[in-house]
Amino acid sequence: xxxxxxxxxxxxxxxxxxxxxxxxxxxxxxxxxxxxxxxxxxxxxxxxxxxxxxxxxxxxxxxxxxxxxxxxxxxxxxxxxxxxxxxxxxxxxxxxxxxxxxxxxxxxxxxxxxxxxxxxxxxxxxxxxxxxxxxxxxxxxxxxxxxxxxxxxxxxxxxxxxxxxxxxxxxxxxxxxxxxxxxxxxxxxxxxxxxxxxxxxxxxxxxxxxxxxxxxxxxxxxxxxxxxxxxxxxxxxxxxxxxxxxxxxxxxxxxxxxxxxxxxxxxxxxxxxxxxxxxxxxxxxxxxxxxxxxxxxxxxxxxxxxxxxxxxxxxxxxxxxxxxxxxxxxxxxxxxxxxxxxxxxxxxxxxxxxxxxxxxxxxxxxxxxxxxxxxxxxxxxxxxxxxxxxxxxxxxxxxxxxxxxxxxxxxxxxxxxxxxxxxxxxxxxxxxxxx
Amino acid sequence: xxxxxxxxxxxxxxxxxxxxxxxxxxxxxxxxxxxxxxxxxxxxxxxxxxxxxxxxxxxxxxxxxxxxxxxxxxxxxxxxxxxxxxxxxxxxxxxxxxxxxxxxxxxxxxxxxxxxxxxxxxxxxxxxxxxxxxxxxxxxxxxxxxxxxxxxxxxxxxxxxxxxxxxxxxxxxxxxxxxxxxxxxxxxxxxxxxxxxxxxxxxxxxxxxxxxxxxxxxxxxxxxxxxx
Numbered sequence: 001x002x003x004x005x006x007x008x009x010x011x012x013x014x015x016x017x018x019x020x021x022x023x024x025x026x027x028x029x030x031x032x033x034x035x036x037x038x039x040x041x042x043x044x045x046x047x048x049x050x051x052x053x054x055x056x057x058x059x060x061x062x063x064x065x066x067x068x069x070x071x072x073x074x075x076x077x078x079x080x081x082x083x084x085x086x087x088x089x090x091x092x093x094x095x096x097x098x099x100x101x102x103x104x105x106x107x108x109x110x111x112x113x114x115x116x117x118x119x120x121x122x123x124x125x126x127x128x129x130x131x132x133x134x135x136x137x138x139x140x141x142x143x144x145x146x147x148x149x150x151x152x153x154x155x156x157x158x159x160x161x162x163x164x165x166x167x168x169x170x171x172x173x174x175x176x177x178x179x180x181x182x183x184x185x186x187x188x189x190x191x192x193x194x195x196x197x198x199x200x201x202x203x204x205x206x207x208x209x210x211x212x213x214x215x216x217x218x219x220x221x222x223x224x225x226x227x228x229x230x231x232x233x234x235x236x237x238x239x240x241x242x243x244x245x246x247x248x249x250x251x252x253x254x255x256x257x258x259x260x261x262x263x264x265x266x267x268x269x270x271x272x273x274x275x276x277x278x279x280x281x282x283x284x285x286x287x288x289x290x291x292x293x294x295x296x297x298x299x300x301x302x303x304x305x306x307x308x309x310x311x312x313x314x315x316x317x318x319x320x321x322x323x324x325x326x327x328x329x330x331x332x333x334x335x336x337x338x339x340x341x342x343x344x345x346x347x348x349x350x351x352x353x354x355x356x357x358x359x360x361x362x363x364x365x366x367x368x369x370x371x372x373x374x375x376x377x378x379x380x381x382x383x384x385x386x387x388x389x390x391x392x393x394x395x396x397x398x399x400x401x402x403x404x405x406x407x408x409x410x411x412x413x414x415x416x417x418x419x420x421x422x423x424x425x426x427x428x429x430x431x432x433x434x435x
Numbered sequence: 436x437x438x439x440x441x442x443x444x445x446x447x448x449x450x451x452x453x454x455x456x457x458x459x460x461x462x463x464x465x466x467x468x469x470x471x472x473x474x475x476x477x478x479x480x481x482x483x484x485x486x487x488x489x490x491x492x493x494x495x496x497x498x499x500x501x502x503x504x505x506x507x508x509x510x511x512x513x514x515x516x517x518x519x520x521x522x523x524x525x526x527x528x529x530x531x532x533x534x535x536x537x538x539x540x541x542x543x544x545x546x547x548x549x550x551x552x553x554x555x556x557x558x559x560x561x562x563x564x565x566x567x568x569x570x571x572x573x574x575x576x577x578x579x580x581x582x583x584x585x586x587x588x589x590x591x592x593x594x595x596x597x598x599x600x601x602x603x604x605x606x607x608x609x610x611x612x613x614x615x616x617x618x619x620x621x622x623x624x625x626x627x628x629x630x631x632x633x634x635x636x637x638x639x640x641x642x643x644x645x646x647x648x649x650x651x652x653x654x655x656x657x658x659x660x661x662x663x
Contacts (some may be wrong), residue, residue: 011492011527012437012449012510079496080477114480122482122491136522398628425614 011125017045017076017084020116023052026109030054033088033105037097039069040089041105043076056089058146078113128281170382174399191276196272202263209322211258218251274300281342286323286431291361292316294326298333299352305341310348317355323431335397336365336424343369343422360410361430366423377414401426437510437530439630446630448509451528451616453555454537455547456488456516459576462483462605463614464495464513471611472649475499489515492527499646502637509647511617516551524554529562533622534568535614540575540583540602570621572599574614575663587605590663600663613661616648 021043022420031043031054040055071089075082088099121240134251223243229235242248274297290313299312340350343365351366372380379385398412405412417423436449452460461481468479477496484490497509514524514568528534536555557568575589586602593600599617603610623643625630632638 010437011512012447012494012530014438014447015506077477079480079494079510081496081498118480118482125491125523125526128526132522216493418583 011121011128015078015117015120017043017078017113020078020113020120021051023107025112025116027054029105029108033101036101036104037363038088038090038092038101042087042247042416043084043109044087045084046082051084068092072098072102074102076106076113077110078117091416094220107326115249117227135413171399171403175403193275196268200265200269200272200363204262206270207265208260211262214254214258218254221247239272258365271300271406285325287326288321288323289319289329290321291318291329293361294329295333295352295354295363296338298330302337302341305338307341307345307348309346310341310350313349313351313357315351317353318361319356322361324408324428328407332363332401332426334405335401336363339397339424340365340367340369340422342373356430359430360427362427364423364425366417366421368417368419368421371420371422372414374416377416380414381412436532438452444503444505446505446507448507448532448622448626449530449623450509450511450515450533450535451531452511452535452537453524453528453551454516455539455544455551456518458516458537458539458544458548458551459605460513460516460537461489461493462512463535463574463603463611465614466605466608466611467511468495470608470650471497472651475646486539488517489513490520491515491523497647499643501632503635505632505638507643509622511615518550518554521554521558525558525562528555528558528564531562531564531569532625533579534559534572535618535619536571536573537605538573540573540577540589541580542582542584545584570618570625572601572614572618572621574601574603574610576603576605576610577609577637578602579607586663593663602661602663610661612648612650614616616644617662619647620644 002323026043030043030052033041038055040053040057042053043051044050054341066089068091070092071087073085073087076084076086086102086109088098088102088105090101122303186435198429225238228238295314299306302419310406337352341348346370349368351364353364353366355362380398382399385399401412405426408428410426413425436447437449438445440446448600452463454460464479468476477497477498481491481495482489482491492515494512495511497511499507499509501507504636512525512527514520534555536552538544538552556566559569575584576581589600589602599621601610601614601617603614605611620640623640626632627640630636632643633640
């Protein structure tokens with residue numbers, strides 16, 4: 001706006017004759033007056049200064065009467081006020097027409113003045129109105145631009161904020177799902193443990209009783225067999241039946257059968273117990289946990305998911321228990337180990353290591369599996385991100401791990417291995433009372 | 436104040452006739468031109484109009500010379516009343532020394548009066564004039580028409596403001612000079628306090644008013660109009 005010429009015009013500003021007339025307006029009239037008989041014509045302003053003149057150059061008309069000449073003058077008016085005059089000089093012989101010429105030229109000049117004044121006033125006010133309207137339009141435009149910018153910003157922010165909130169909601173939802181998953185796993189474990197423990201108890205106890213009972217029966221059988229060994233025909237018959245029934249093998253195998261059955265029952269019992277303790281269904285707060293034992297327990301629970309021929313290399317260096325929420329630790333271990341176990345269908349080499357580093361606890365789980373492409377590494381912690389086919393996983397495993405570690409003030413990193421496969425490193429601060 | 440030149444001893448004042456469209460502002464000026472002596476006033480200049488509606492302004496100048504020799508010129512303007520010419524109104528209003536607000540007495544014009552007065556308040560503020568100190572008179576015009584707001588109502592509406600209100604019929608010619616005279620008197624009061632017209636220039640209020648408002652002899656048209 002400052003570049004534009006600033007016309008500071010006030011309606012009513014005084015106009016002088018020189019403002020209202022130009023030579024082009026005046027001179028033809030003066031020339032015509034001289035042609036009509038005037039010897040000299042002058043137009044003067046208020047201060048008697050000559051603005052335009054024509055004719056004899058023998059000095060001013062008003063400076064004195066020249067012998068043989070007559071003069072006359074008429075006022076020039078602006079807004080009804082005299083602002084100057086027009087003076088004529090003519091030879092005495094032309095005195096008669098002098099007044100007529102003066103009236104004609106004076107009248108013409110006054111008309112020109114009035115119409116010029118009107119034209120100037122309208123032009124000036126028009127210019128002023130245009131400028132003002134333009135300024136107002138600029139101001140309106142500036143306000144609109146500003147308001148548009150605000151709205152645009154708002155819209156853009158809105159998108160960002162919606163994205164933020166969506167991400168937060170997704171995280172919260174993931175947390176909820178994980179929590180529910182954990183809780184249901186825990187409940188399931190507790191239920192299964194309860195349901196299995198009772199029958200398992202009497203299976204186990206009955207097996208022991210059965211073993212004792214059978215030993216007694218065998219003892220009795222052998223007593224009878226020994227007694228009848230001298231009884232010729234009956235003994236031969238008995239031996240034949242003994243062989244037919246393969247009782248020697250059976251008696252020999254019986255112990256193995258019982259031992260294996262009892263071992264099996266005991267393994268079931270320990271699995272159930274592991275499941276129960278691993279789910280930490282009974283402990284909701286922090287507890288002191290031996291990390292190495294917990295890792296082994298997790299590996300045990302995942303035995304059925306372990307591909308055949310898997311080699312597991314353990315390198316445990318945590319010598320004291322760590323303090324953490326057991327259920328959360330189980331989640332971390334299960335999710336990371338399961339990922340590793342699923343990375344390769346055969347020939348899997350799983351390296352699990354734990355240890356302390358300064359005031360941090362660390363856990364490293366490495367596999368020689370298919371690895372995670374570089375471009376996906378930043379996304380694997382996103383809730384519901386999965387590369388597995390539908391039904392293969394809901395994409396929460398690493399999110400859960402990430403969220404838990406965040407809660408602990410720790411971190412989880414995915415490191416590619418030059419030799420192929422993936423190493424996941426987890427670290428979190430040891431509690432003040434750890435170690 | 437358009438101009439004050441102490442050396443040239445010249446003072447140019449501006450009075451503005453404001454109001455809604457068709458309320459009779461130009462008619463007021465025409466009547467002043469008609470009813471006041473040629474001696475002491477200039478010619479009425481009506482800038483281009485369209486269908487009798489003012490689009491720029493009208494101007495009627497008055498002249499007065501104080502005993503001290505101070506030449507006082509009072510330019511009386513009308514503004515265009517139509518809402519769309521607001522920029523022109525603002526331009527004319529700039530540096531005004533007094534305002535006559537010409538209202539339309541007809542019932543149906545009440546809203547226009549209110550809007551126009553509110554526009555006057557806004558524009559005065561915009562051009563830096565204080566409506567509380569600016570000389571201001573109100574004229575309820577068209578008293579000759581039927582279906583008009585009663586004087587009592589006008590009195591009740593304006594009494595609390597302290598603004599002088601006149602009833603007039605510009606068309607018939609009454610109340611116009613009274614309105615102008617009061618405006619001139621109020622303008623003098625304000626000028627005198629700033630420029631010491633009486634003390635320095637020997638010009639008192641009556642002389643100022645009498646010099647600017649010189650009714651032609653025996654017109655008699657001023658009898659019916661008057662202050663409410």
